Every structure is written in structure tokens, then in C-alpha cells.
Amino acid sequence: MTILCNLADHWKELHRLSTTSYETLSDAFQDHLRTGRRLFKLSEGTIRREEEDSPEISAGSGPRIETPIVVESETFATLSFSSPSANVARTFSGAEKELIELMARSLGRIILEHRQLDRLKFQARHDSLTALPNRVFFIELLESALVQARERAGLLAVLFIDLDRFKQINDTLGHAIGDRLLQNVAVRLRSLLTAGDLTGRMGGDEFTVVLPRPRDVHSVIGASQEFLDALREPYRFDGHELFVTASAGIAMFPQHGNTAADLLHNADLAMYRAKNAGKDALEVFVTEDLALGLERLRLENALRRAIENREFDLLYQPVMRMNGEIDGLEALLTWRHPLHGTISPKQFIPIAEEAGLIVPIGSWVLRQACLEGARWRKAGYLPIRISVNVSALQFERGDFAETVADALALSGFPSKCLELELTESCVMRDLAGSVIRMSRIRDLGVSISIDDFGTGYSSLSYLTKLPVDSLKIDQSFVRNLQEPEGSLPVVQSIVRLAHSMNLTVVAEGVETAAELDLVRVLGCDKVQGHVYGPSLSRQATETLLMNRNAVHALV
Ligand code: C2E
Numbered sequence: 001m002t003i004l005c006n007l008a009d010h011w012k013e014l015h016r017l018s019t020t021s022y023e024t025l026s027d028a029f030q031d032h033l034r035t036g037r038r039l040f041k042l043s044e045g046t047i048r049r050e051e052e053d054s055p056e057i058s059a060g061s062g063p064r065i066e067t068p069i070v071v072e073s074e075t076f077a078t079l080s081f082s083s084p085s086a087n088v089a090r091t092f093s094g095a096e097k098e099l100i101e102l103m104a105r106s107l108g109r110i111i112l113e114h115r116q117l118d119r120l121k122f123q124a125r126h127d128s129l130t131a132l133p134n135r136v137f138f139i140e141l142l143e144s145a146l147v148q149a150r151e152r153a154g155l156l157a158v159l160f161i162d163l164d165r166f167k168q169i170n171d172t173l174g175h176a177i178g179d180r181l182l183q184n185v186a187v188r189l190r191s192l193l194t195a196g197d198l199t200g201r202m203g204g205d206e207f208t209v210v211l212p213r214p215r216d217v218h219s220v221i222g223a224s225q226e227f228l229d230a231l232r233e234p235y236r237f238d239g240h241e242l243f244v245t246a247s248a249g250i251a252m253f254p255q256h257g258n259t260a261a262d263l264l265h266n267a268d269l270a271m272y273r274a275k276n277a278g279k280d281a282l283e284v285f286v287t288e289d290l291a292l293g294l295e296r297l298r299l300e301n302a303l304r305r306a307i308e309n310r311e312f313d314l315l316y317q318p319v320m321r322m323n324g325e326i327d328g329l330e331a332l333l334t335w336r337h338p339l340h341g342t343i344s345p346k347q348f349i350p351i352a353e354e355a356g357l358i359v360p361i362g363s364w365v366l367r368q369a370c371l372e373g374a375r376w377r378k379a380g381y382l383p384i385r386i387s388v389n390v391s392a393l394q395f396e397r398g399d400f401a402e403t404v405a406d407a408l409a410l411s412g413f414p415s416k417c418l419e420l421e422l423t424e425s426c427v428m429r430d431l432a433g434s435v436i437r438m439s440r441i442r443d444l445g446v447s448i449s450i451d452d453f454g455t456g457y458s459s460l461s462y463l464t465k466l467p468v469d470s471l472k473i474d475q476s477f478v479r480n481l482q483e484p485e486g487s488l489p490v491v492q493s494i495v496r497l498a499h500s501m502n503l504t505v506v507a508e509g510v511e512t513a514a515e516l517d518l519v520r521v522l523g524c525d526k527v528q529g530h531v532y533g534p535s536l537s538r539q540a541t542e543t544l545l546m547n548r549n550a551v552h553a554l555v
């Protein structure tokens, strides 16, 4: 870029000054610089004349002198002086040349200062990783968007997006990969923005979007779904292929809040409901979310102290063979809250996962189940297999196999009596990695089953790749078996496929004798469910084991 300074009057000034001393020249130049500050406006690294139509912008045709303006060791622009007309016979004196060089240096310094100031301003308002507006700046932007929405009495939507299981990616693949993922997410979000839309990073894996002029809530849902779809596309970098989903909540102005803080908070609460509904989902704020949010916070705090307060306990649900014999026990975690009584894992496991508490809780369950199993053996009960549910967050930790080995070593419980239950979606998220981790567990002698089978992915072909021992058909299928257009054919093909691969099939949640008959006819190998009564306390389990011993003694 060349800055052409015809400088009609400056020329005169220079001409006049050149006859005076150098000191006077530089003093005068200081004034000139001050003019310079006004003449040039800096924005994002480009230098522009403040008055675009200023006559001074046109180049003269007379003799010319050019000096580079160097900023951060690069030529930012060339300062070029020329006389107004070719007719003016004019040469540049040494002092004038010096002055012009000084001017170029000073302009360079001014530009650098502006740049640094711009950078500082940018850094204070943007997240350094993704360059998106940070929380503080985003709230400012949202507030001004709200002012406009109020003025036109229009709608505005706030979308709160949180990646599902980001912590796990960070923990298992490292922070560098986590950072790359966040940068990619920011790029994808930004690519979907249309004029006026805003996006920001609230911190961690939380992103926000403002749609400033939505038609109605339906259009917001449509747009939000597009954001989630874009984030669901696989991420490929550094030889990794990551499958990531996100959950999101929507809050609308003015319906769901008047201030930036309220809208963000309420969109966040709606997002939590989406997470609780099984993640990879979108929810619009409803008033009940406020109470749920508070409840969630209370539960999370109580959950933090539940292990040390000895509020957890294991219940056991028998896994039955078709001939009525007990095949094993599934350990089910239960929480006896001092005020709220017994809380179901369906309620607190998602909270424990979000709060990063599932890892210590899961290790406790594993240790406890192994200790109990070992104690029963010592007490003389016949060997029994115990199944333990494993959360994706535990499974994907690099040290999970060691945790399992430690629990076995500590308790003395034989590995062949331990089974771990992994859900289909947990295994599918990173199939190649899962195969490696599952093999490590099986190398310990521990068996693996796929829990809630059928709820996750439609393709069954992945099963052939997995080192597993059994499939547990989710209770939703069992519940549907008797419906006219029900799940019977699906279950039939799952059983056929599983058997062709030498996998055992367990039907879960069998409640009635009719369901029991059906799953038997369909070829399921084992059943679990209330048809055999509710899950058992430790004491009730011991009674069951005692009876089993007695029956065995008779045979
Ligand atoms: P799951 O592993 O599929 O466990 C079966 C759930 O179905 C248990 O609920 C069980 O009580 C229930 N159930 C069993 N038979 C029947 C039936 O006939 N009818 C009906 N309606 N329900 C039946 P629970 O104990 O509430 O556990 C829910 C889920 O919480 C479990 O599903 C499992 O995914 C998770 N969970 C439980 N314990 C743990 C644990 O120690 N660690 C982890 N990570 N997750 C756990």
C-alpha cells in the first residue's frame, strides 16, 4: 500500500521549513504528526484516510520521494511525497529527506501502538483459543442485541450449547486434542452464522449463539438443529477421528427472560434437560426448568459427599437362566439420601457424569461388588458371577483396565466371575479405541456384555468387530413384544445374529409371565426382570444364595 501525500499545504510547509534549522524542522514535524494522527485512522491493521474524499489523497505529478513505513519488521506502507505539479521544479534537500524518514518512522510507531492497542482490546474481549467473544464480551453483545429487540418489540433467541462428554475426550486423548476440537467447533458454529447472529464461548465446552431476529420458536429450533447437525459431523485431525455430539437449550426473549443473564441461565437449564434426556438433544426452556436446576445443584452437592457419608449401597438383580436357575447377579447402585430417601441411578448417574463424579463413584461400585463377591465365596456360597455397570466416562479413561485389575487384586474376587456392562453408545463412540480397551479387560479374564442393546445404533455389523460375550436386549423391546407392530421381529433377528456369533442373549426388564414365555420362544438365553421380584438388598441376596446352595446340595 502506498500512502500518497500530495500535501498541498504541507508541501509549502516543508518547503518553508527546509530553509530553517533541523531542530525547527523536527519540532514542526511533531505538529505534523499530530495532524497525522487525525489524518489516518487505523482499523484492523489497515491504514485509511479519515476523510476519504480529502483532496490531499490525490497524488501530485511532480517529483516524488518515497520512504517505507516499517511496522514489526514489515513494510506496512510506503509514504510518498510528491509535488503538486510537474511544473514545480523541486529537489529534496537532505534535511527534507531526513524529515520525511522521521515522519515514516513516527507513523510506523503510531501504527504499531494502534495495533498493540487493538490486540489488547481484542484479547480482553475474546477467548484466546477460539477467538470467539468471551463470556464478558458476549454478554455485552447480547445486551445490545436485546436493546434493539426491545426497540422493535421483536423476538430474540439465545442458544446454549454444551458438548457431550468433552471431559472424557480431554482426559483420554489429551488437552491438545481437546483444544483442537474446541477450535473446530468454533469454526463450525461461525460458518453457520448469518448476518447479525452472534456466537461466543462461555468457557470449557460451552458455546452460545444469539439469533437476533427469529421469526418464531420453530425457526429457532430449525436453526439450532442445524448447529447440532454441523457439530455431529466427524472431526478429523492428527490421525484421530472423533465423533462428538452436543446438547443445547433455547431461551426466547421476551417469553423466557428479559435480561442477558436470565436468558443465558434459562437456556443453560434447558440444555441440562436435554443432557438428562440422554444427550445429543435440543430443548426449549420451560418454567419447570428453574426448579429442576435448583434441584440438580442440590443433588450435585450432596453427591459429592455421598461416598464418604456412606450413602451408597448396591442392590442385586438376579440374572436367571431359562430353566429357572440363577446365573448371576447385576449390581445396581442405589443412593440413600438422608433427606430425599432412595434415589434411582437414572436420576443421579447423569449428574455424576456431568460433575465428573462418576469415576470415583464407579470405582467404588466396582470395588464394593468385588469385595462382596469375594466375601460370599469365603462364606461358602457357590461361585456366582457379578455384573457391574460401567459408565462411558470410566471406560474411556486410559487407566480403566488397571482400576479393574486393582479391584480384583484387592478383593481376591476371581476375574472369571466378574462381568462388565458397557452400553452400546459408549462402545460405538470410538469403535477402534473401544476394541483395544475391551480386549485389555478381557485379557484380565473379565467378560463383557453390551447393555441396553438396540437403543443406540441401527447397524448391527459393528458387533462382529467387538470382543464381547453377551448382549442385553433393552427392556423397551421386551415391553413392545406384544404390540401388533411391535419389536418381535427385531428381537428375533438380534437373537439370531447374536447366536451366530456365539453371544449369549439376555432379555432385560421382563415383568410378566407372558413376556417371559415370549422371550423364551424367541430364543433368549437368560432373563432379568421384575417377573422374579424387585432387586435385592445384600441380605436378601444372601438368603437367595443360601437357598441356591441348599438346592445344589439336594441335587
Ligand atoms: P441397566 O443397567 O439397564 O439396569 C437395569 C435397570 O432396569 C435397573 O434400574 C433395574 O432396576 C431396572 N429393571 C430391572 N428389571 C426391571 C423390570 O422388570 N421392569 C422395570 N421397569 N425395570 C426393571 P436402575 O437400578 O434404576 O438402574 C438404571 C440404570 O442406571 C441402569 O440400567 C444402569 O444403566 C445405571 N446404573 C445402575 N447402577 C450403576 C452403576 O453402578 N454404575 C453405572 N455407571 N450405572 C449404573
Ligand code: MG
Pocket: 330, 389, 421, 451
Ligand atoms: Mg446394566
Ligand code: MG
Pocket: 451, 452, 453, 472, 474, 475, 508
Ligand atoms: Mg440395561
